[in-house]
Amino acid sequence: MSHYSAGVAFRKAVQEESPLQVVGAINANHALLAKRAGYRAIYLSGGGVAAGSLGLPDLGISGLDDVLTDIRRITDVCDVPLLVDADTGFGSSAFNVARTVKSMIKAGAAACHIEDQVGAKRCGHRPGKEIVSLQEMVDRIKAAVDARTDPDFVIMARTDALAVEGLESALERALACVEAGADMVFPEAITDLAMYAQFAKAVRVPVLANITEFGATPLFTVDQLKGADVGLVLYPLSAFRAMNKAAENVYTAIRRDGTQQNVVASMQTRMELYEAINYHDFEQKLDALFAAQKK
Numbered sequence: 001m002s003h004y005s006a007g008v009a010f011r012k013a014v015q016e017e018s019p020l021q022v023v024g025a026i027n028a029n030h031a032l033l034a035k036r037a038g039y040r041a042i043y044l045s046g047g048g049v050a051a052g053s054l055g056l057p058d059l060g061i062s063g064l065d066d067v068l069t070d071i072r073r074i075t076d077v078c079d080v081p082l083l084v085d086a087d088t089g090f091g092s093s094a095f096n097v098a099r100t101v102k103s104m105i106k107a108g109a110a111a112c113h114i115e116d117q118v119g120a121k122r123c124g125h126r127p128g129k130e131i132v133s134l135q136e137m138v139d140r141i142k143a144a145v146d147a148r149t150d151p152d153f154v155i156m157a158r159t160d161a162l163a164v165e166g167l168e169s170a171l172e173r174a175l176a177c178v179e180a181g182a183d184m185v186f187p188e189a190i191t192d193l194a195m196y197a198q199f200a201k202a203v204r205v206p207v208l209a210n211i212t213e214f215g216a217t218p219l220f221t222v223d224q225l226k227g228a229d230v231g232l233v234l235y236p237l238s239a240f241r242a243m244n245k246a247a248e249n250v251y252t253a254i255r256r257d258g259t260q261q262n263v264v265a266s267m268q269t270r271m272e273l274y275e276a277i278n279y280h281d282f283e284q285k286l287d288a289l290f291a292a293q294k295k
């Protein structure tokens with residue numbers, strides 16, 4: 001019997017959809033919605049785990065277990081390959097990075113990205129970032145690659161160097177990471193479309209474009225990014241941002257109006273929810289089980 005590998009499914013999706021659209025799913029429910037919408041890969045955002053699951057900023061406060069809990073909840077119900085934000089690896093030694101990678105594979109993730117910021121990291125689109133030395137980053141990647149218990153699990157190297165040291169340094173780091181075994185690269189906070197093509201040409205592995213809103217990167221389209229040789233396009237927090245705004249509107253309206261009547265039309269219906277989470281399948285199984293027990 002062949003064993004299902006999420007990593008294989010992720011690599012296949014990258015090959016077959018070019019560039020591959022990867023959407024953030026803040027929780028298991030959103031993962032199912034993304035699957036229904038036809039995405040072939042989904043993403044667990046570090047900023048999303050922090051803000052969404054913990055109500056905290058993206059400053060290296062959340063830990064490995066916080067992320068693993070969210071990975072498991074998603075992979076338990078959704079078989080779309082999941083790319084996970086591993087921040088700086090959750091610990092400064094090679095053993096920490098190895099533990100992170102092994103745990104993520106066990107939790108069912110398909111891929112993870114590890115970045116070259118210092119442990120007290122920031123969102124990639126905020127000022128004041130600091131990065132570790134090239135050697136330390138290469139060591140993180142080597143430790144990650146070495147730790148894989150599934151050789152198809154994808155290790156993606158993210159570099160935040162562009163904003164800190166400039167393009168040459170970012171290109172050099174990306175290439176050094178690929179030479180150390182990284183399967184894909186994620187140059188963070190890119191400001192010009194043409195830069196992606198420079199990364200793609202330098203590293204010759206798939207390059208991810210992080211098209212996050214309200215950041216340093218313009219909202220390039222899939223067609224534009226395809227023209228710049230991008231392999232994956234990430235929308236890490238788009239649905240999360242929309243969801244938060246919707247929740248805020250509903251809370252405000254009910255408090256203000258003393259009723260939800262004015263906002264019901266903006267809600268997902270009971271039936272839509274049940275469809276999204278396969279409620280009826282569960283109910284039928286339950287009925288069948290009770291019928292069997294009654295006999």
Ligand SMILES: C[C@](O)(C(=O)O)[C@H](CC(=O)O)C(=O)O
Pocket residue numbers: 044045046047048058085122123124125210212213215236237
């Ligand atoms: C991709 C990212 O690392 C994330 O955690 O989702 C963030 C996204 C964001 O804050 O918009 C980042 O780009 O640093």
Ligand SMILES: [Mg+2]
Pocket residue numbers: 045046047058085087
């Ligand atoms: Mg992040």
